[in-house]
Amino acid sequence: MADMRSDIMIQARNLTIGYRQGRKVKKVHTGLSFALRQGELTCLLGPNGAGKSTLLRTLGGTQAPLTGDIFLEGRSFTTYTEKEISRKIGLVLTDRTMAGGLTVFDLVSLGRHPHTGFFGRLQKRDEEIVYQSLDAVGVAFKAGSYVAELSDGERQKVMIAKALAQECPLLLLDEPTAFLDVVSRIEMMDLLHELAEKKGKTVLLSTHDLEQALLLGDRLWLLSRDKGLVCGATEDLVFSGEINQFFARNEIIFDRKNGNFRPQKREGKKITLKAEGELFFWTQNALTRNGFQLEEQATLVLEACSPHAFRLWENNQIKKTFTSFEQLIAFVKQKELFREREDILPEL
Numbered sequence: 001m002a003d004m005r006s007d008i009m010i011q012a013r014n015l016t017i018g019y020r021q022g023r024k025v026k027k028v029h030t031g032l033s034f035a036l037r038q039g040e041l042t043c044l045l046g047p048n049g050a051g052k053s054t055l056l057r058t059l060g061g062t063q064a065p066l067t068g069d070i071f072l073e074g075r076s077f078t079t080y081t082e083k084e085i086s087r088k089i090g091l092v093l094t095d096r097t098m099a100g101g102l103t104v105f106d107l108v109s110l111g112r113h114p115h116t117g118f119f120g121r122l123q124k125r126d127e128e129i130v131y132q133s134l135d136a137v138g139v140a141f142k143a144g145s146y147v148a149e150l151s152d153g154e155r156q157k158v159m160i161a162k163a164l165a166q167e168c169p170l171l172l173l174d175e176p177t178a179f180l181d182v183v184s185r186i187e188m189m190d191l192l193h194e195l196a197e198k199k200g201k202t203v204l205l206s207t208h209d210l211e212q213a214l215l216l217g218d219r220l221w222l223l224s225r226d227k228g229l230v231c232g233a234t235e236d237l238v239f240s241g242e243i244n245q246f247f248a249r250n251e252i253i254f255d256r257k258n259g260n261f262r263p264q265k266r267e268g269k270k271i272t273l274k275a276e277g278e279l280f281f282w283t284q285n286a287l288t289r290n291g292f293q294l295e296e297q298a299t300l301v302l303e304a305c306s307p308h309a310f311r312l313w314e315n316n317q318i319k320k321t322f323t324s325f326e327q328l329i330a331f332v333k334q335k336e337l338f339r340e341r342e343d344i345l346p347e348l
């Protein structure tokens with residue numbers, strides 16, 4: 001039975017998703033249970049082939065589940081008409097659009113059809129919404145261009161604008177930031193989070209961008225072939241160790257303090273780093289990249305006072321000073337010397 005909690009937008013219990021190929025059935029996942037709440041941005045993460053697109057298409061109603069039912073606002077999916085679904089769910093998939101011959105404005109206008117009817121004329125209000133949607137994703141200046149003439153990133157933004165113009169309470173997006181440049185990626189995630197937070201929309205998107213997901217995802221869904229679906233509030237998954245287990249490989253570890261992954265160098269020269277805040281972060285970055293391992297009480301101590309003042313101590317004596325990261329890195333790059341003569345520092 002569906003959970004009747006009013007803030008649950010979409011819910012499934014014991015869902016099997018996959019493909020029917022003639023008589024054969026290819027199950028991608030079985031026993032999936034989850035709920036998406038209103039006003040939250042959920043990020044779906046998982047390796048290639050994990051089943052993210054399959055799950056999004058199933059939730060979007062373009063692919064039927066193999067078994068199990070989905071409840072949309074407490075009502076079984078199977079009782080909805082196509083038109084009703086198009087008013088509830090804005091679905092943005094990664095498939096290349098076939099709409100190359102349409103202008104951007106016309107394509108985004110299609111997003112209004114659930115409200116106007118397919119042959120329905122756009123009213124002034126609809127046109128405003130189309131422009132607002134284009135503006136929200138930063139491509140209003142392309143309104144008159146043909147879709148075929150857009151760059152990959154511009155086309156992606158336009159497809160998202162179409163879903164925004166649809167004005168649905170639930171947005172499902174398959175890798176919406178895949179083609180976007182760094183700044184656009186952050187802007188897009190921020191926009192989607194704002195839609196959830198300020199307009200109460202429910203947003204589920206798949207992404208390979210863990211950094212953005214950790215920053216802006218209220219909830220993470222970790223999907224893998226062997227473990228199925230693990231759901232939780234982002235920070236809970238960080239502290240439970242799920243994030244680490246999910247992504248970590250032998251030589252890659254999740255650095256909980258900084259929220260990122262880094263290669264783990266096991267046999268590095270040990271060094272104690274004395275620094276504060278961002279200086280600590282970036283000095284650590286330079287040291288670990290160059291094969292050092294940070295330790296509390298090493299004989300070698302690097303004191304970072306500013307990005308222009310570093311002191312390297314050994315046995316309580318200053319051995320070397322540096323006035324830039326470049327100098328520091330040039331020195332520590334001689335790690336072969338460090339290794340061969342464990343007790344002696346190289347002279348520059």
Ligand SMILES: Nc1ncnc2c1ncn2[C@@H]1O[C@H](COP(=O)(O)OP(=O)(O)OP(=O)(O)O)[C@@H](O)[C@H]1O
Pocket residue numbers: 019026028046047048049050051052053054055
């Ligand atoms: N049309 C299809 N028919 C049969 N199997 C398919 C079809 N589409 C995808 N699959 C299979 O379903 C599995 C999950 O694919 P899916 O595209 O959902 O993964 P994904 O997590 O979105 O991957 P990616 O990160 O690479 O986009 C894969 O094994 C894939 O081969």
